[in-house]
Amino acid sequence: MNKPIKALNARSATGKISNEAFLNRVMFLVLIVLFALASIFIDKYFSTATALNLIANNWYIVILGIGVTFLLVSGHLDMSVGGIVGMAGVLSAYFTQPANEGFSELGQGLGLPYGVAILLTLLVCLFIGMLNALFIAKMRVASIIVTLGTMSIARGIGQVAALGAQRSAGLPDLFGVIGNVPLFGPIKIAAAIAAILVVIALFIEKKTSFGRRTYLIGANREAARLSGVKVELHIGLLYMLSALLAGITGILLASEMKAGISTRGAGFEFNALVVTLLGGASIDGGVGSVLGMVIGALILGVVSSAAYGLLLRPEWQFILKAVVTFLAIIAQRYLLDRRNK
Amino acid sequence: MSSNCTPASLRAQKAKRIVKEIYVYIILLAVVTVLSLLKGDLFQRGNFLFPPNIANLLRMSAPILMISSAFTLIFITGNIDLSVGSTLSLTTVVHAILVLNGFPFALSLVIVVALGVLLGSVNGFLVMKLRITPVIATLITMNAYQGLARYLVPPGISSITTTDTLKMPEWMGHFSKDQVFMGLSWAFIVAIVLLIALVILQKRTLFGKYLVAVGGNRTAAELSGINVVKVVWGVYILLGAISALAGVARASYLLIGEPYTGVGAETEAIIACLLGGTVFTGGEGSVVKSFVGAIIIVCLTFGLKSVIPEYWQLLAKGAVLVFAVVLNHLLSKEAIAA
Numbered sequence: 001m002n003k004p005i006k007a008l009n010a011r012s013a014t015g016k017i018s019n020e021a022f023l024n025r026v027m028f029l030v031l032i033v034l035f036a037l038a039s040i041f042i043d044k045y046f047s048t049a050t051a052l053n054l055i056a057n058n059w060y061i062v063i064l065g066i067g068v069t070f071l072l073v074s075g076h077l078d079m080s081v082g083g084i085v086g087m088a089g090v091l092s093a094y095f096t097q098p099a100n101e102g103f104s105e106l107g108q109g110l111g112l113p114y115g116v117a118i119l120l121t122l123l124v125c126l127f128i129g130m131l132n133a134l135f136i137a138k139m140r141v142a143s144i145i146v147t148l149g150t151m152s153i154a155r156g157i158g159q160v161a162a163l164g165a166q167r168s169a170g171l172p173d174l175f176g177v178i179g180n181v182p183l184f185g186p187i188k189i190a191a192a193i194a195a196i197l198v199v200i201a202l203f204i205e206k207k208t209s210f211g212r213r214t215y216l217i218g219a220n221r222e223a224a225r226l227s228g229v230k231v232e233l234h235i236g237l238l239y240m241l242s243a244l245l246a247g248i249t250g251i252l253l254a255s256e257m258k259a260g261i262s263t264r265g266a267g268f269e270f271n272a273l274v275v276t277l278l279g280g281a282s283i284d285g286g287v288g289s290v291l292g293m294v295i296g297a298l299i300l301g302v303v304s305s306a307a308y309g310l311l312l313r314p315e316w317q318f319i320l321k322a323v324v325t326f327l328a329i330i331a332q333r334y335l336l337d338r339r340n341k
Numbered sequence: 342m343s344s345n346c347t348p349a350s351l352r353a354q355k356a357k358r359i360v361k362e363i364y365v366y367i368i369l370l371a372v373v374t375v376l377s378l379l380k381g382d383l384f385q386r387g388n389f390l391f392p393p394n395i396a397n398l399l400r401m402s403a404p405i406l407m408i409s410s411a412f413t414l415i416f417i418t419g420n421i422d423l424s425v426g427s428t429l430s431l432t433t434v435v436h437a438i439l440v441l442n443g444f445p446f447a448l449s450l451v452i453v454v455a456l457g458v459l460l461g462s463v464n465g466f467l468v469m470k471l472r473i474t475p476v477i478a479t480l481i482t483m484n485a486y487q488g489l490a491r492y493l494v495p496p497g498i499s500s501i502t503t504t505d506t507l508k509m510p511e512w513m514g515h516f517s518k519d520q521v522f523m524g525l526s527w528a529f530i531v532a533i534v535l536l537i538a539l540v541i542l543q544k545r546t547l548f549g550k551y552l553v554a555v556g557g558n559r560t561a562a563e564l565s566g567i568n569v570v571k572v573v574w575g576v577y578i579l580l581g582a583i584s585a586l587a588g589v590a591r592a593s594y595l596l597i598g599e600p601y602t603g604v605g606a607e608t609e610a611i612i613a614c615l616l617g618g619t620v621f622t623g624g625e626g627s628v629v630k631s632f633v634g635a636i637i638i639v640c641l642t643f644g645l646k647s648v649i650p651e652y653w654q655l656l657a658k659g660a661v662l663v664f665a666v667v668l669n670h671l672l673s674k675e676a677i678a679a
Binding site: 283 | 421423467471473474476477480481482484485487488489491492496607608611615621622650651652653654655656657658659660662663666667669670
């Protein structure tokens with residue numbers, strides 16, 4: 001249980017950079033190499049458009065990755081984020097749809113202003129996060145079991161609210177704004193929101209005691225408790241944060257499509273976990289970083305777009321993701337073992 | 342606590358233990374009672390308890406019954422296998438492909454179960470040899486196996502079925518659909534035999550004792566000379582093989598190789614084990630109760646499908662899982678207190 005706490009500063013007394021900084025550099029190198037390889041083997045891959053598309057197509061996984069990274073650092077999993085994305089999309093549409101001028105049941109909503117609808121949606125997401133917090137932090141049930149359940153509950157709420165289909169009729173124009181206003185090229189406002197969230201997350205991770213406590217809990221929960229950290233509250237807050245971020249993602253994605261689709265976000269929980277693991281986080285807790293996760297998301301983006309460019313069948317995406325994750329885990333462990341010998 | 346030795350508290354402890362022993366049967370009884378009071382569209386003659394209706398339900402449920410019984414063992418060792426659903430999908434597709442290409446049933450069965458052994462040993466290898474956390478390792482293989490299952494279905498069609506040139510043989514459905522005994526199918530009988538075998542394995546063999554030892558305290562088990570790596574790896578292989586057998590049963594029931602058929606099966610197996618009182622941190626669990634837990638889920642799934650719209654299913658499933666977690670937590674807490 002008592003594993004040594006890794007050096008938290010960028011440089012330890014011996015003058016070596018920390019394991020975290022080391023891994024981030026290695027993974028950044030991997031990203032460059034993969035991008036170069038893809039540019040060599042795929043015609044017209046090397047372009048500004050490709051680079052911009054990498055950002056435009058992966059921002060949502062970065063937002064989800066923030067919450068999942070913090071949780072993984074504290075030694076917990078969150079499989080409910082994909083379900084929450086689906087639920088938040090449907091609910092934001094349902095709350096906004098006109099109250100009594102719909103043609104069918106699926107066009108009937110609550111007719112609330114969009115701002116209120118967003119707030120209400122996020123509240124429901126927080127409720128799912130509270131369920132996670134209650135069962136995992138308070139009752140100490142294994143996080144994988146609980147979040148598999150809340151994943152079903154969240155997506156289930158989405159399906160019930162969308163009557164098993166999707167809600168798109170009668171949505172006001174405002175609904176489609178935040179997901180669609182272009183900044184430059186393919187990059188839209190949603191990607192900028194993701195960037196802002198990443199900056200805030202980096203600040204929390206590096207500069208606040210909340211961030212550092214998360215690492216302490218992951219490295220040694222008992223030591224954290226004994227040194228006065230309110231462990232249960234902290235983990236609960238992390239789950240609510242993760243649910244909130246997933247809710248934001250769901251609202252943005254629904255706005256992008258101008259529809260609340262209950263199946264949206266299927267498998268996102270695995271993607272978010274993959275990018276976090278690619279970024280060097282470990283489920284054993286205490287290790288991982290938001291910056292690494294962002295690099296991981298870009299790596300996954302390069303791999304996915306390269307697979308598409310090589311005209312592989314879409315089924316390959318699943319197998320590729322699995323293989324990449326496996327290789328990343330093994331390689332990172334090998335590197336760290338050699339380094340810390 | 343040891344201080345609670347008054348006759349009254351002893352009686353209370355005994356009562357709690359009895360509740361723990363029988364509550365899964367009480368839940369089953371309650372679910373069946375409620376369902377038999379409802380009038381569902383899918384129920385034959387509109388009655389849940391109409392015998393052919395029950396027989397049909399049990400024929401349909403053979404795969405999940407097999408997987409849930411075996412899943413208990415992996416829970417007992419304190420590990421988890423999230424890839425069982427994908428293994429089910431993949432083996433369903435492979436069996437359908439083999440049968441479609443003229444393989445006899447027995448040969449296809451052997452090949453598919455061998456595939457299951459392979460898939461299970463990959464899980465075991467990742468978890469025990471490479472020491473990747475079980476959740477992460479089996480999440481990786483879950484995606485890999487599911488991807489393979491989809492990949493094996495040619496582009497443009499959604500499942501393996503009769504084509505212009507190849508015809509699915511008539512006997513495909515014999516294993517899961519033929520009514521051999523009181524309306525039950527071969528697949529269900531195999532599930533029962535498997536259940537008995539697993540109970541014997543758990544209660545009457547050294548291997549069963551090892552499982553509990555490993556799940557209770559891994560270090561202590563290692564120190565007392567148990568080869569923990571071999572034991573847990575063995576359970577992963579067993580679970581893979583049984584999931585493959587379940588895949589054969591599922592393919593035979595569907596008559597096609599449907600690559601999505603196993604999605605969510607791992608959640609159902611987890612619910613079944615939790616309802617059956619399996620301690621997810623390891624060391625304790627009963628194959629029979631998980632089997633009963635699986636029957637509860639099957640009744641609920643089938644029963645709810647006929648009284649409320651399909652899109653309520655997922656919410657209901659999640660709610661049942663949370664209910665099972667709470668129940669499991671309360672009862673195991675009592676066990677600690679007692």
